[in-house]
Structures are given as C-alpha cells and as structure tokens.
Amino acid sequence: MQNKEFKTQVENAAYSIANRLRGVCVPTNERIIAAAYLLYLTGKQNYSFDNVNEIIDNDSFAAQKKYFITNFVNEETWKSVQPLANEYSSDVFKEIVLINDITNSRFDISTPKSITELAKKILNIKENETITDLCCGYGNFLLNVATTISTAHCYGYDLNPSCKDIMDIRANLLGVNIKAETINVFELAENNKLINSFDKLFSNYPFGIRASGMTDFAEKFINTLTDVNPYIFPGTSSDWIYNSLLLRLMKKDGKAIAIMTNGACFNSSDLQARRYFIDNGFVEAVIALPNALFNSTTIPVTMIVLSNFNRTVRMVDATQLFTKGRRTNILSDKNIEDILFAYNNNTENSTSIPNDELKINEYALSPQRYLAYNIPEENKENYIAFKHVIKQIKRGTPIKASELDRLSSNEETNIKYLRLQDIQNGIISDDLHCLKELEPRQAQYLLKDEDLILGKIGFPYKVAVAKIIPGQSVLPVGNMYAIELDTTKVNPYYIKSFFESEQGAAALKSITTGVTIPIISVDRLKNLQVPVPDIAEQNKIANEYLAVLDEIQVLKLKLQKATDRLNNVFDKMKEGI
Numbered sequence: 001m002q003n004k005e006f007k008t009q010v011e012n013a014a015y016s017i018a019n020r021l022r023g024v025c026v027p028t029n030e031r032i033i034a035a036a037y038l039l040y041l042t043g044k045q046n047y048s049f050d051n052v053n054e055i056i057d058n059d060s061f062a063a064q065k066k067y068f069i070t071n072f073v074n075e076e077t078w079k080s081v082q083p084l085a086n087e088y089s090s091d092v093f094k095e096i097v098l099i100n101d102i103t104n105s106r107f108d109i110s111t112p113k114s115i116t117e118l119a120k121k122i123l124n125i126k127e128n129e130t131i132t133d134l135c136c137g138y139g140n141f142l143l144n145v146a147t148t149i150s151t152a153h154c155y156g157y158d159l160n161p162s163c164k165d166i167m168d169i170r171a172n173l174l175g176v177n178i179k180a181e182t183i184n185v186f187e188l189a190e191n192n193k194l195i196n197s198f199d200k201l202f203s204n205y206p207f208g209i210r211a212s213g214m215t216d217f218a219e220k221f222i223n224t225l226t227d228v229n230p231y232i233f234p235g236t237s238s239d240w241i242y243n244s245l246l247l248r249l250m251k252k253d254g255k256a257i258a259i260m261t262n263g264a265c266f267n268s269s270d271l272q273a274r275r276y277f278i279d280n281g282f283v284e285a286v287i288a289l290p291n292a293l294f295n296s297t298t299i300p301v302t303m304i305v306l307s308n309f310n311r312t313v314r315m316v317d318a319t320q321l322f323t324k325g326r327r328t329n330i331l332s333d334k335n336i337e338d339i340l341f342a343y344n345n346n347t348e349n350s351t352s353i354p355n356d357e358l359k360i361n362e363y364a365l366s367p368q369r370y371l372a373y374n375i376p377e378e379n380k381e382n383y384i385a386f387k388h389v390i391k392q393i394k395r396g397t398p399i400k401a402s403e404l405d406r407l408s409s410n411e412e413t414n415i416k417y418l419r420l421q422d423i424q425n426g427i428i429s430d431d432l433h434c435l436k437e438l439e440p441r442q443a444q445y446l447l448k449d450e451d452l453i454l455g456k457i458g459f460p461y462k463v464a465v466a467k468i469i470p471g472q473s474v475l476p477v478g479n480m481y482a483i484e485l486d487t488t489k490v491n492p493y494y495i496k497s498f499f500e501s502e503q504g505a506a507a508l509k510s511i512t513t514g515v516t517i518p519i520i521s522v523d524r525l526k527n528l529q530v531p532v533p534d535i536a537e538q539n540k541i542a543n544e545y546l547a548v549l550d551e552i553q554v555l556k557l558k559l560q561k562a563t564d565r566l567n568n569v570f571d572k573m574k575e576g577i
Contacts, residue, residue, distance in 0.1 A: 034072040036096040043090025068165035114331035129199035139167030146176035186217040201256035209238035231276035237264035240273035265365040274363035285314035290322035315367035387526035493542035
C-alpha cells in the first residue's frame with residue numbers, strides 16, 4: 001500500500017502537470033499521461049536528454065509509441081512541464097501514468113478502480129482463462145486482472161487508438177502482457193474464431209445511445225439479432241445491443257459483466273430486449289450501484305451479470321453501500337465486501353427473483369422494485385393480482401380548469417367535486433366544493449359508495465374510501481383512480497389500510513414509473529400482487545382501522561372546537577376589561 005506522503009506527492013505532481021499544461025494547451029487526460037510518461041523516462045535516463053525525440057528514441061518501447069507521445073506533447077508543451085523532472089522522482093510520474101484518474105477530470109470516462117475490483121471478484125477469474133474487455137478504454141479492468149492473475153490471457157478492444165497506446169504503456173510499466181486492438185467492437189462478431197471464445201468478459205460501454213443512432217458495424221450486428229428473434233428496435237437502448245455482443249463472444253459456460261444505464265432496466269422501450277434475455281436465462285444478477293461513482297457523470301448505474309441457464313435473477317441493491325469522496329463516491333474495500341456478501345446471501349439488500357415473477361413485472365430488472373416489496377415466503381398463498389378483486393377502474397374526470405371554474409357554485413348544492421388536495425391523511429374533506437350542474441357526459445365518472453380513491457401521480461400516493469351520502473353526487477377530477485371493488489371478496493377499508501401500510505407503500509412504489517413525475521399505470525395496478533386473506537380476517541383489520549379513523553375524527557372535532565375558543569378569547573375577555 002502506498003504511504004500517505006507518496007500519495008500526496010503523486011497528487012501534487014498530477015496537479016502541477018495539469019496546471020503547467022494550461023499555459024499552452026488544454027490538459028486532457030491523454031496529454032497528462034503522455035507528459036507524465038516523458039517525465040518518467042527523463043528520470044529513468046538520469047536526465048541525459050532534453051529533446052523530446054531523443055528521450056523517446058533512447059527507450060525501445062517508448063519508440064514504439066512515438067506517434068502517440070509526440071501527438072500530445074510537442075517541444076513547446078515539453079518545455080512547460082520539463083522543470084517538474086527536478087521536483088519529483090520518476091516513480092511519482094510512473095504512478096500518474098498508471099492511475100490517471102487521480103486528476104479527477106470531468107472528461108475522464110475510464111472505469112473506476114473500485115468497479116473493476118468488484119467485477120473481477122464476481123467473475124471469479126481462474127488461472128489460464130481467456131479474458132476480454134470490450135470498449136476497454138485505458139485498460140483499467142484488464143490491468144487489474146493481469147497484475148493479480150498472471151496466467152490470465154487478456155484481450156482489450158476499443159475504437160480509440162489513444163486508448164490502446166495508453167494501455168500498452170501501462171502494461172509495459174507493470175510488466176504484464178495484454179493484447180490490445182483498435183477496432184469497432186461489433187466487428188468482433190464477424191470473426192468466427194472469437195465467437196463463444198472468451199471465459200470471462202467485461203464492458204463499460206458508452207451510455208445514452210439508441211439502436212437507431214449506432215454505427216454501420218453495429219447495424220450489421222443488429223440485423224443478425226432481429227433476423228433470429230426480433231427484440232431490438234430503433235428505440236432500444238444500446239445497452240442491450242452491447243449485452244448481446246457479450247453473449248455472442250462468451251463461452252457456453254462463461255460469464256460476462258456490463259455497466260449499463262438504470263433506465264434500460266425498466267423502461268418500456270427496452271421491454272422486448274429484457275423479455276428475450278430473461279426468457280432465455282441469460283441474466284444471472286443485477287446490482288444497482290451508487291450514484292456519482294464516475295468523474296464524468298453523477299448518474300447511478302447498474303452492473304448486470306450475464307451467463308447461461310439462469311432460472312432466477314439475483315437482485316442486489318447496493319445504492320447505499322458507498323464511501324463519500326471529495327468529488328465522487330467510491331466503493332471501499334469494506335463496501336465491496338458488503339456487496340459480495342449480499343450477492344451470495346439473502347439480506348435486506350438482496351434477494352433472488354424467479355424469471356416467472358419478472359415476467360409479471362414487465363421484466364423489470366430494478367432491484368429496488370423487488371426488495372422494496374418482497375412478499376414474505378410464508379404468506380405467498382394469500383397474494384393475488386389486484387385485478388381479481390376489481391369490478392371497475394375509472395380515471396378522474398378530464399375537465400379543464402376554466403370549465404371547472406364555470407361550473408363551480410358558491411352556493412350549497414348536492415353535486416360536489418373531489419380533487420387530490422381534498423384528501424389529507426387518508427380522509428376526504430367534509431367541505432368539498434360544489435357544482436351548479438352535472439353535464440350528461442360526466443355522469444359516468446361519478447363515485448359510488450365505498451369506491452377506493454387512489455392518487456395516480458406523486459409518490460407517496462393518496463388513498464381514501466368514498467362515503468357518498470344518499471341524494472349526493474361526487475365527481476372525481478384530476479389525476480386519480482376511482483376503483484370499484486368486489487366487496488364479496490375484499491373490504492375496501494382493508495385494502496386502504498394495506499396501501500397505507502409500509503408494505504403497501506412499497507408495493508405501490510414497486511409499480512411506479514417515471515423519475516421526474518412518479519406515476520402508476522392501470523395495467524401495472526391491475527397486476528400488482530396484494531394480500532387477500534379470508535373476509536373475516538379482512539373485516540377484523542378494517543374494523544380496527546375504522547375505529548382509529550373514528551378516533552381521529554373525534555380528535556379533529558375537539559381540535560376545531562378548541563381552535564374556535566382560542567380565536568374568541570379576546571372577545572370574551574374584553575368584556576371584563
């Protein structure tokens with residue numbers, strides 16, 4: 001382990017290189033690495049040469065990388081950083097080349113060391129296995145593998161030629177052998193020798209691309225997928241296309257890990273891709289990682305583990321297992337240990353979900369969905385799809401605010417309208433606004449007695465049970481569902497008490513979509529698994545719930561009377577003044 005003093009020197013030297021480069025150019029990662037490598041060579045050569053070309057030509061390996069080095073460090077650039085050679089040892093500059101992300105540049109898109117360490121341990125790489133990294137970047141993952149498992153056969157592929165050069169330089173400094181190639185990774189699928197040839201694979205591929213925006217080589221690969229089983233469409237996330245490439249190159253008994261976007265794990269545009277992967281048993285595990293692990297983005301990402309013949313998917317929520325850093329979060333050794341424990345054992349952060357259960361949840365691969373609402377094994381026989389106890393679901397009346405203003409009445413009438421803001425703490429206000437009249441088309445939306453009211457947007461969702469006075473009409477308006485339940489099967493107040501419980505709230509959260517505006521769809525609501533014990537047990541829970549509700553009403557009445565007295569204290573007391 002590095003001592004603290006050496007680590008400080010490395011940080012200071014990296015900062016000094018970047019700062020000196022700013023005077024003549026933009027201090028990109030490539031320039032910082034090339035400059036640090038030249039400074040390392042200068043110290044190694046006992047400061048015998050000042051000219052860039054002479055420094056390079058005096059080292060046989062550096063001479064092979066002459067184009068890369070001189071492309072990023074010319075004589076002017078070299079003059080700006082050369083004085084640093086007298087301030088730090090060559091070992092300091094070597095360390096900068098090996099851990100370039102110490103600069104914390106927002107342009108650094110390399111895979112954080114902690115992610116590569118977690119991936120390596122989950123892959124459980126053995127001696128003499130064949131390993132590859134697609135879109136390998138600067139080779140962080142392969143260098144981690146090669147330095148700890150010397151007999152592993154490592155291959156890296158990336159489209160950026162600078163990435164290959166940097167990985168080659170780093171491998172040379174570490175004395176390990178990695179075969180790197182500059183290539184569009186989708187060309188690999190056209191090489192019959194590489195298909196099903198790798199034991200373990202890793203990829204931290206680009207984020208945020210759709211199938212319709214990919215390269216010609218990717219399109220050729222996509223065509224081979226859609227010809228066999230059409231699960232890739234123009235709107236499909238590129239994550240699943242890269243994942244398909246990993247499967248194409250993976251041995252039958254192999255394993256692959258990819259870092260993918262969270263959205264591809266649950267959004268509707270990727271449903272068919274998820275269906276294909278899960279139905280064919282390709283998904284072994286999904287780990288939701290913390291946010292802000294990368295320098296270049298703060299978004300949380302997902303680690304997906306791919307292999308063959310999986311009947312369940314291991315779900316791990318690691319979003320809270322991190323150590324806060326200065327600019328980014330990191331996975332400490334203890335965090336990695338905790339994630340691996342959750343990966344191998346059922347904990348509050350992990351579980352295994354059968355593929356059949358994933359199917360009824362739209363093949364969603366978000367661990368939080370299943371961990372937040374994990375049905376107890378001993379009570380599973382009581383759970384059924386919500387649709388089996390529903391007679392009808394109606395949405396709130398679609399009505400414009402201007403039309404509602406026109407129909408509103410300041411005088412008391414028997415026609416009321418209900419908005420979500422009229423529901424507080426599960427209780428519908430006694431002072432609903434009135435309407436002058438009810439238009440014929442609106443009659444179909446009227447609430448029935450004991451309809452369950454459920455907010456459609458905005459987690460946590462509001463829940464209430466309608467109590468309709470004879471001769472009164474109540475029109476629900478806005479973003480809510482009015483659910484007519486089959487009261488021979490369920491007690492509405494029992495269902496209300498369930499949705500307001502922690503377990504029920506987790507259940508509703510599990511079917512929530514949307515990030516900016518959380519929302520529940522009708523289809524997801526119908527397929528939600530809810531506990532439905534025998535009616536006697538439901539009535540017992542409902543009666544207890546109603547008793548507490550009555551107590552709240554009494555307390556509200558007492559509070560109102562006390563508030564009225566408080567407002568009249570001065571008027572009553574001033575008579576004695």
